[in-house]
Amino acid sequence: MSTDPLALMRTAGYDVTHELGRGMEGVVAALDDARVVKLWDRRPLDEVERLRTFYDAVEAGLGAAGAPIAVPRILEVAEADGLVLTVQRRLRGTSVGGARPEPVLDVLEALARVPAHPDLAVLPVPDGEPPFDPAVPFGESLAALVVRRAPLVDGLEDGAVEEMAAALRALTPVPARLVHGDLGPVHVLLEDGRVSGLLDFGYVSTVGDPAFDAAVAACLQDMFGPGAADATAGFDRLAVQRFGYEPEVLVLHRAAYGLVTASCLAGYPGRHLDWCLALVDTWAQS
Incomplete structure (x- = not known):
């Protein structure tokens, strides 16, 4: 990324506190006790929206199967400086x-x-x-x-x-x-x-x-x-x-x-x- 990812998150309106991790696909920062923000390095919007659909179906399927295992559901999708940002559930454990x-x-x-x-x-x-x-x-x-x-x-x-x-x-x-x-x-x-x-x-x-x-x-x-x-x-x-x-x-x-x-x-x-x-x-x- 050519700019500071946390600064970009804050410019986009997300009051993140600190970085939680980074990997091949982007940077994740804490938003609050229940949510994180991820700045995707290369995923276009349509791919992230497909992932959102998938995670929603995973959680519903696991719940119906009697396995209440949390997954990082995508709660919100935004764009800033040509990059995609997502607000996701913060998993515990x-x-x-x-x-x-x-x-x-x-x-x-x-x-x-x-x-x-x-x-x-x-x-x-x-x-x-x-x-x-x-x-x-x-x-x-x-x-x-x-x-x-x-x-x-x-x-x-x-x-x-x-x-x-x-x-x-x-x-x-x-x-x-x-x-x-x-x-x-x-x-x-x-x-x-x-x-x-x-x-x-x-x-x-x-x-x-x-x-x-x-x-x-x-x-x-x-x-x-x-x-x-x-x-x-x-x-x-x-x-x-x-x-x-x-x-x-x-x-x-x-x-x-x-x-x-x-x-x-x-x-x-x-x-x-x-x-x-x-x-x-x-x-x-x-």
Whole structure:
């Protein structure tokens, strides 16, 4: 940003007190005990409005499913100096952090109780791609995405993309449910020992197969630590026991997630890209 973000917020009429954090998409500052203001770095107004629609539907779906988990609903949208500002609910709680599967499994169970709704399928999967069609089986949509994104990824083995797509298309369709798509422990907030909030929907958030969410959550328990493989395997075992998912399906979904994420990191070599490609290799060698 070319100007001080808090000064821009105040010029726009928001009496923010202090910065709470900043990331790839913008800066968040405290407005009061119940609200924050976010200054988006690059999101145009129409995309933010879609996110507003999505968050409203997420909260309604979780409430109807008996899971009163707060999400950062967008309460107000404004523009200043060509940038979008949003007033959002201020979530309470402390990030889970570390490899702690139980709270994440509780969130997965709650998400899997939220049935498909058109407003839950309005976001691109991922940026630059169209939303998934809830009427199309998730495996077919994911297969088509893999095929479209694969040319952006260097180093894929010959035939691996076609084989992965065929395996995804062959998955038995399941009733579509809310999918976070990037559920790591850092996205789960706890208050008084219970899940109180859920952050950072939007990367590949849609409606689809809950097993995809579980597969991704497993590898996000510990991405780069020395115990990463054990954390993924341990989470898989718990997901199989609790939800009945097939282990090989989890590995396949992780590979698809790895390929799609690698395509978003094309041109940015480093350990994150290597980690994504390792997810693909693990499936290819299984």
